[in-house]
Amino acid sequence: MTVLVAGASGATGRLLVDILLGHGRRVRAIVRSPARLPASLREHPRLSIVHADLLDLDEEAMARHVEDCTAIVSCLGHNPTLRGLFGPPRRLVTEATSRLCEAVRRCRPERPVRFVLMNTAGNRNRGIAEPVALGERLAVGLIRLLLPPHRDNEDAAAWLQAWFGPGDTAIEWVVVRPDSLTDADRVTAYDVHPSPIRSAIFDPGHTSRINVAHFIGELLADDLAWRRWALRMPVVYDSGAK
Template identity: 40%
Template sequence: MKVLVLGASGATGKLVVFQLLQRRIAVKQVVREPAVLHPLIIENPLVEIERGNIDSFSQQKVQELLDDCGAAVCCLGHRTTIRGIFGKPHRLVIHAVQKVTTAMEALSCSQKLILMSTTAYTNKQDGEKNRFGEALVLSILKVLLPPHRDNMLAADFLVHRIGTRGAFSWVAVRPDTLIDAENPSEYELFSHTNRSPVFNAGKTSRINVAACMAELLTDEQLWEQWKYKTPVLYNKLG
């Protein structure tokens, strides 16, 4: 298997690349032009590097990138700067998901797609509901913060527009508050949030997000359990 990783130079995306390589899985990574990559990545024969902005790639280009891949992982996000939050592109993630899913439909093969989402996304189709205070805060964020709105649109696109009808299958992994950790630890996957993402958020290490995504792609039983779903990922409390 070869995996296309979008956002491969980001804080979580680069960990996904390392986790896949540890499992001897070939990676085709898309990184921004100025991204500085680890020498172990540059020199690894299992790695192909494509520099550029996915938002500017044509549909044909995205299809060509996916042509020899069995899966794609989208870890795209907006930079946590004023320009990154309020500047263009406002719909980086949703546009990438639309391009990838369109390409997968055109290729008509049983590829897999993993989207890094967030517990701030509420999967209403699966019966999730927010309390009044949570709904109010999340609604305000959706209006005021373009990156939050972008993430919500991307997950909604998979849940409501793609559903189970595609030629491919997908999983949207929802970590809670992201933290840094050196090594993977025990984590848990839940079908619904079991704590408030606004008033009682949990923690999820980026390395656990990466490890979980790699496990989903390599463990067929785990994939069958969670495909077409939006599992919530928390670090396991010791």
């Protein structure tokens, strides 16, 4: 079983690759800068590295990279710099998600490929009409106008919901929504909820990157966990987050 990871050189992506390799998985990482991966990962015999900008790959190359994968994880995001927040590509997450999924569909897999999209607790699940207080609705609307990455995350999740519903033969997805991301050196207790239990704007919790990576690893390793969350948008919080 091979898992393709987009954004593998990022802060969460590196942790996820390490966890997947620890589970005995073969991992294919598409990265622009392989040197950003720790040497211990780059030299791992079950890790294959595709040195490329994902959005620069043509349809044939994209199909070749996804063809034998049973799962795909996107940990892509925008760097918290002026260029990362406001420069191109403004639709990085949405375009990568659509291109990866369309490549899977062209390959006509024998069973649906599991697609995990790392997103944000600030993006509500429109598929179940999550209630949002007026103040937060207004604040998110302003963020959507001022910060292109937020709109990109919303559009990526909405694209999956619109194109891949129950019974689809190509893709089955989970959108994982952590709250404010933090760094930690080990997995700790965390809670997973179908919807946010606090305001991501006015009462945010926090979620360590390693806990996000661990949850995604469990989704791909445990069929029961996958069936529980398939076609849903679970929210992950560190236990006891204040």
